[in-house]
Each structure stands twice: as structure tokens, then as C-alpha cells.
Amino acid sequence: MTETLTWQMLRDLQTSEFTQAGDKWHEVSSRSASDRGRVDGAMSAKLRETQESDSAEAALGRLRRLSRNFQYVHSECGLIRTALNGLAGDLAEPQKQLKQALADAASLNFTVHEDGSVSYPAAKVEDLTGAKQEAPGGSSQGSSRLLLDPPGLGPTGQPSLYPGHSRFKPVNPNAEKAQDVADRIVGAVRSAREIDARYAKTLNGLRADPAERGTARRWRRPWRPKRRCPARAVRVPRACAAQGCGGRWEKSQLHSCGEGMACRAPAASGGRPTPPPGGPANSVDGVGRIPGMGTDISGFIEYRAPGGDQQPIWFGAHDLSHLNDDVRNYDAFGCLFGVRNYANFRPLAAGRGFPADASAALSARFAQLVEWYGEDGFHSATWITWAEVKAVDWDEPAEKPDSRLHEYRQTPNGLRMTGKSSWSAEFAEAVGLERGDVREWREGAEWLIGDTLYRSVTIRRRDAVTETGEWRPVWEALKGLAEQHGDDNVRLVVWFDD
Structure with missing residues (x-):
């Protein structure tokens, strides 16, 4: 549609069709949200309350996957509805501009042709002696210039940029009006084409959040239980590599590195996830967010x-x-x-x-x-x-050093940064830091603990x-x-x- 959109198509466009289609996608989105609620509330919750076995755990895993699939459908359909409503809203403005231009053409007895050009009738004009002469009619083609750009006059001796114009004064007073109408038609169509192209790209690239996004493999592969951490028997997706822990983490938790993960394997804290300084894992941190x-x-x-x-x-x-x-x-x-x-x-x-x-x-x-x-x-x-x-x-x-100590390991090629730590049991033990203590370290302070170098660093915007x-x-x-x-x-x- 982007390359072939004409002023006739824009004039006849029913933007309500986009919003109506969006409402249909909204119905699918709402049904998926309702189905997800039934899976989580009526099915999974009851199963957890009444059953405790390996088969029940396996069933809960499949229900969680089903719930995620419903959430994926809910999100995707909702995003499509939002895009369609936005498309309808954005196209309304150029359509309004076009219809106003067509109305002005009709009131002036101009003719708008299929290619967007505007023809105007002959008119009586006075010459320098005051005698009235008939200025012939003509046709104006819309300019590709922006509406706010002034028309160029060109060097002396060059023909006028607009049909029906002399050097600085239209021969036929209708020529200038026709040119204005033609320019507005071209501008409205150009704007609509740009909007159409933008939303086409948006709709083609729509995707839900990565955690909710489905794949073809997700829809067809059989369910398999995930591996468990032997120490905690918790369901875990992959190993934690931070600080040489070797345990496993869940994305929804906070790891001791401060990067939004939590170790679920035994550690110095006795096998519990290591909370950040200042309180338990579900407390609000110093920047106003929930650390977990x-x-x-x-x-x-x-x-x-x-x-x-x-x-x-x-x-x-x-x-x-x-x-x-x-x-x-x-x-x-x-x-x-x-x-x-x-x-x-x-x-x-x-x-x-x-x-x-x-x-x-x-x-x-x-x-x-x-x-x-x-x-x-x-x-x-x-x-x-x-x-x-x-x-x-x-x-x-930055105004002061990073709240997280930067961690480095010695390699054959020199020191290599391995992460940023908001809390480390090894570091806390070495410097006598109690759990919950929050300290500011001076710029450049360093501690070598084992094979890890901890350094206080102030970083730049770049x-x-x-x-x-x-x-x-x-x-x-x-x-x-x-x-x-x-x-x-x-x-x-x-x-x-x-």
C-alpha cells in the first residue's frame, strides 16, 4: 500500500475499519488473559493445594507453560490492536487535510485529476494599461517540497517553477490557488504514505517481551522437566557463573553481582540466596526499585x-x-x-x-x-x-564512585573485568562488612581477595x-x-x- 497509495484511496479510506479490526484483536487478547487467569487460579492453584508428587510437579510445569502461552497471545494481540488504533489516529490528520483541499478545489470550480494535478479555468485580468485581458486556464502539478518551504524563483531568464506563473506574479489569479491545492494534496498523500510505511514496519516487527515471546519450537516441542539443583531441589534454568559459584539462578531474583539474578545454590549464607546490602531480597533498594x-x-x-x-x-x-x-x-x-x-x-x-x-x-x-x-x-x-x-x-x-565494586581476574593478557558486585560474601568477610551495611568506598581503593581484585571506580557517561x-x-x-x-x-x- 505504501508505494501505490493515491489521493483517491486516502479520500475513501475508512479509518474506523482499523479500529474495528483492533477491537477484534482486543477480544482475542482479553480471552487469552481470562484463560490465563483460569489456568493460574482455578487449575494450578488447586493442584498445588491438593497434590504433592512428582506427577503433580510435572503437571504444574505444563500448566505454567500453558499460562505463558496465553500471556504471549494476550500480549501480541494487544500490541496489534494498539498499532491499528495508532494507525487510524495518525492517518486521520492527512485525510482531513486532503478532504479540505478537495473541498477548496470544488468551491473554486477547479478539477482534480487522477494524478493529483489541478486544472483551473481562464480568468479576466487587467494589463498595465488597465484593459482587461483573458488569461488562459491551465493545470498545476503538486510540488514535492515541504509545505513550509518557500517556492524558489530561480535565476533570471529561467522559466517559472509553477505552471501559469510569470516571474513574480501569476498571470492567471487562479494559478496560485490551484498550485496551493495541488501542493496540499501531494503533501497529504506523502504524509499518509510515510505513516503507512512506518506502521507496516511496526506490525511486521511486532514482538512481545523476550520473557513472554513464543517460538515455533515452543509450540511444538514436548515438555521435559528442567534440571534441579541437588542442594535445594528447586526448578532452575541454567548455571550461575558469577564469582565461580557453580550454582544456579532464576532470572526473577538478584544475584550477588547485582545484575538481576539470584543464586539458588549453597553459598556462604548457608544455601540461601544472597540478599543485597540493606535488607532481604524483596526490600526496596536505594534507587527505588525492588532488587529481586x-x-x-x-x-x-x-x-x-x-x-x-x-x-x-x-x-x-x-x-x-x-x-x-x-x-x-x-x-x-x-x-x-x-x-x-x-x-x-x-x-x-x-x-x-x-x-x-x-x-x-x-x-x-x-x-x-x-x-x-x-x-x-x-x-x-x-x-x-x-x-x-x-x-x-x-x-x-559520575558524581561519586560506583556503588558496586568492579571485579577483575588475572589472565595471561592482564587484568580482565568480570563483573560488578553489590554484595560478596568473600569480600564482606575479608573487610569485616556486616550484612546490611552500606558503605561508600573512595575512588581507586582496591582489595585483592583470592584471585579476585575488587576496585572502587567512578565511570564516565561514555x-x-x-x-x-x-x-x-x-x-x-x-x-x-x-x-x-x-x-x-x-x-x-x-x-x-x-
């Missing part, structure tokens, strides 16, 4: 441009997940937005809230997410413009948001839009969930 849960980012890129009444409004452009692949990088989150700010940066754009003037596409999507997960399902909404990103001093250091990392495609997208609309008229809106 990982934090992910979502967002949308928008640009501001004149709307139908020429008042500037925001339009949706890109989904953040299509640009940075949902990478979980707490240093970047803290540096940019003050979330999970363990590295102690001065945030660039923290706590600004969800913009009241958000685009129709973004507002529709966010409303859908709130409907799914509730208002408490998200936090720390904020935004930042490309002008602010351009002005960043990426060599600026260490958190690297030039070639996951944020590079985001900056390139912002820059590209800013070249068309201006640095202050392009922004990234983000929010977070645990």
Missing part, C-alpha cells in the same frame, strides 16, 4: 510538525524496542534517566513524567499497556529531546552509553528526524517496568 526484580525499558520516538490547522503536534515515529533490542543496561538507565542509578550519575532527564501532549500513537499504546498491567505496572516515565542529547558531555564522570552500543541506533534515528524537524522537535519518551 529486573528492570526493563520501553519507549517511543516522536517528532513535532504542523498539524491540519498548522498548529504543531507530536507524531509517533519509532518503537524503542525495534532500535535497541530491549537491552537491559542499568548504567545507561541511570546515566540517562536516573533509574537503577547504581553508578551515581547526575541523570540527564529523570522524573519528567509522561508528556501530556504525546502523539496519538503513543497515547493509544500506553493506554493499552495500562489496561493490561494497571497503572502500577510502570514507573519513572520521562522524556528527553535530541537537543539535550546533542549537548551532553559524554566525558562527564562508559555507560558507549558510542557503538545499543543506544547508537536510537541516536541515529533521533538525529535523522531532527534534520527534518529541528532538534527541539524530536524526543524520546520512555518508561520502565520491573
